[in-house]
Amino acid sequence: MSGNINYIQPTQPSSSQIKWSRIKYVEMQEELKGYWADDTWNPNENPLKGSNDIRGVYIYFEGLPNILKTEIKYACYQKIITKEWGWVTLHQAKATKINYLIKFLQNCENLVSSIIELEVKQWSELLTSYLIRNQIFSQREYEMITKEKKRKKYTAKDETIYTFGVLYQTIFDYYDDRDEYDKDIWDLRKLNFHLDNLVDKNKFDFTPIKQDWLRNSSKKFIKYKLALVSTSLCRFRLYALVQFSDFIEQQYSSVVPCQINRHLVLAFLSYLKSQNFTDQTHHKILTSLKDFLEICSREKWLDITGIQLFYQDDFPRYNRSRTPKYIPESVMEAINKNLEKIPERVDQRMYLILISCGMRISELCNLSMNCIKQDSSGDFFLQYYQTKMKKEITIPITREVTIIIQEQQQKTKEKYGQDVWFLFPSPRRKDRARGKQSFIKNINLLIVENNICDENGNLWHFHPHQCRHTVGTSMINNGVPHHIVQKYLGHDSPTMTQVYAHIYDQTLKKEIAKYHDIRVVNVAGEVVESTNPEIDNNLDLHILKKKVLAQSLPNGSCARPIILGECPHANACLTCGDFRTTIEFLEQHKTQLESTKKILKNAEEKDWQRHAEMNKRVKDNLEKILNTLESGNQ
Template sequence: MMEPNFELLPVDDSPITTPTLVCSWCGGWRFVKRRKSPKGHQIYLCRVCGRHFTHNTDKFVPILNPEAEYEKDIWDCRNLGLKARIGRQQYKVNFVGIEQPWLLKAAKQYIRYTLATLSFSSGSEKVLALKRFSVFLAINYPTIEPADIDRSTIADFLLYIAGQNLSANTRCHTIGSMRSFFETCIQNEWVSFRRYLIRSEDFPKRLSSVPRFIPEDVMRQLNEHLSDLPEPVMRMVMVLTECGMRISELLFLESNCLLQDKSGDWFLRYYQFKMKKEITIPISRELVRVIQEQQRYITNALSIEKFVYLFCANEGGGCKGGFTASPKNMAAYTFSRYLNKLAERYNICDVTGSLWHFQAHQFRHSVGTRMINSGVPQHIVQRYLGHESPQMTAVYAHIFDQTMKEEVAKFHGKVVNVAGQVVESNVEIETADLEWFKRNIQAQSLPNGSCALPTISQGCPHANACLSCNHFRTTVEFLREHSQQLEQTEKIIDKAKANGWQRQVEMNEKIAINLRNIITSLEGTTDG
């Protein structure tokens, strides 16, 4: 293989297209000269990825033969032609720490094999499991050979990781990675392991996931001080708050992300890197204006550089005051840093008085939780968030069950229909407090309850017949009114019977029966 020839480049600012020097970040060969570093190294700006680099041998790594990279103990994905983890500057897989030579060799073969189908970051996670296994062997079985590893060894390993203060999910990932490693080595005849070393019963029970949503009180405090964030960061918060996308999807959201249908409604199109698919979701006109403002900002701020994304980084990172657009993507931790600095400045706290620590993924959980709590069907939430399975969306449904339980505990009494049957609801029904019903149903306030007629209905088909209507709802607050009405109804029935008014008798007896059922059910509430 010929050695790379690093030629001296022209001093002018025109794009350099010589392939003798490439960007150490993306391998691109279109770049321009910038300033020199304090150590005298020439700095270049890549026109492809927007990052700065030098051809200093300490930082610049030319594209090598992948076979040579595989021989190293630290692999750089840029030298293997692989993409780094989206949204994070993670470029390397580090095998340092795997002490056993046979395990190190097998680990490299295994990770190289998995990189054909898995992402680079997934390979890094599997290496971490192999390192744990290596440390375990070094402590407990320093001279063991692969053929000597049996179920007894694995049982000791399971006890070892159980005592490492790892979460149940992390232990599951570790055990799963080791099972995959053993089976792949056996299938490819790399190492003579025994079969079925790890079995299904070895996995600990995973804990139910609880969404890490942002409490409404914290969101209110954040919104109060949102204008103190740099304008691009403020718009990023607005997009996350409505759409609930992952931070990697926001950072790499392309500028031409807006779509409009024939009806004039707007949609946001973006790519989900985790699911490897593109999705389109409806958005509000308010958010459309926010995105259009950001599009104009990018056009004006980065008119010289070609930048295809909606959001960019600040020159110098998130530690500097103000915001000067730089033609590169913001790092995920930088976005969170802006919010946490704001929280410190204005003492944004939760109900316990503890300072709130913002994480970008909390916005996604908040959107999912809010949609579930607002009564949006779970399959719609699943499609909106781009979940592959209902189980992923069920994480947010769990908190809805908790919210229901808490809200029901606040009830002063039952909510019943005309038959005296308890109707589930997640709000307290009072004449002066029908806000939830006003948003979801017509909710006409009646002298002795409320109407639960759905919004899609075209008016009430029952004229003055609420006590014979299935849409009628009432609570214990109206118990006195129901008793008075029952007394009046019984007088009407007696008079109708005396005069032979059979139709009036039939109509009012039905109302009387419903009133008795309602009173019996509501009196049970007061007795309890």
């Protein structure tokens, strides 16, 4: 490859621009040891390869100036030790692109001594020119289904440019010693926020805010709001402030905080109208800006006049639909009928879990590998973290859903190893959750290709949140009490659940009384100790399980693991070690004991030894069960 890079005078760095540090550089060098310090990375000698008989591409660092060489090596090494890249990613997916970058940087020796001397945008422009000139520039096209049910093609960034951006950010972050809140791009993981790990969801980028005073006050505002509301709501607040910054840049470029007045707000109203936002988005942007200016004035972060800036009439009215957007039964049946046509089995499993459990898509994508628990009755529960409500939730799940999750656990471990955390990891990075976009795209492609329409003949457009509305509506329609639906969906207040229906007052006194004694007894009359006492001792969960899941036995339940297959003991539950029962079945056991005694007496009189032997075991076990249940009920 040929072509020298013409010198371009870099822009004057801003006051926050990070400088190269010799101390940091030396620390980088000291961290690169053994294989990672070599100038040639042989894929067959990489310590990550193990005994796998697979081929990879060599990476050659020769010819790079020492500082650039160390920085690129260090960035790649960091991706390895953080487990964002593995052997396959490094030597098969990235190696050729990294070699392109090295050739490119060899021509930049007279331009810079360190990667961070130019901003990433400048590097991108230079690298793009280089790749085009050497005929190795490549952009991948992919297809999505729009809300208008039309196929639309998008173009992805050249993979070499994308890889450089990732490495650049790693190097930049290493030289940057500032507090995370002082940076222009926050990594919420470093701020210890429990959030979803979807692509680009863990970063807050303040760089689009062009005015220093607005950017600095926006950081204070978002830091304050993060302690009070969800990260997704804070992300929209930041989006609204970017819109305000664009407006100021275009129409009031020299304005300072003390000049923010009603006249400027009126101009912003006109600006928003010209941007063709929906009334709902328009309303939310104004609400966010009003909140920002009021808090900045109250906390004295900005010198803003005390006069009223906003009035009720400023906010456009919009009809927020309170009708749940559930999936019609005919559409659901058609999707289920054609689900196996989706090439990715993982997308099939994701859909089946969503439509069964009613969780949000971000919660599904962020499920942990160990997300299912079993109680002493043999029933399964799903545990996951709700980022919107900032709490962990536990819900009962059917055995069919349990099988689906167990199948996904097995496939994930086979592909990513035993130490993987996510049930649905990203295809490229096992330390990240799988993104939602490919899932949504594949379900909508299935709908388009199979012409799945609603009752009016309109092609259905799928969105994951419809599954949540479907579950809520179905539970209400099947008579599940309002507060049980509220707990199952993890709603913070009854008002949120009322989206699905208006429910009459109901009581669960009988159910609560039954579960005051929630001890579980086996056929020997022994109390079964739980491996998950936090589940077995939770009264609410038992009521929830009773209302959501049907019990498999009329006098108890079976704790036989699903993976063992169907039960081999036909009609022999009271002599089976997998049988479990509780106080709520006391009367059934008393009735069955009297019946068994009569059968046993008849068998003994007629000398039916085998029949008598089996019924004697049943009688003995029933007496032990009754003994234990009644002793705890007195």
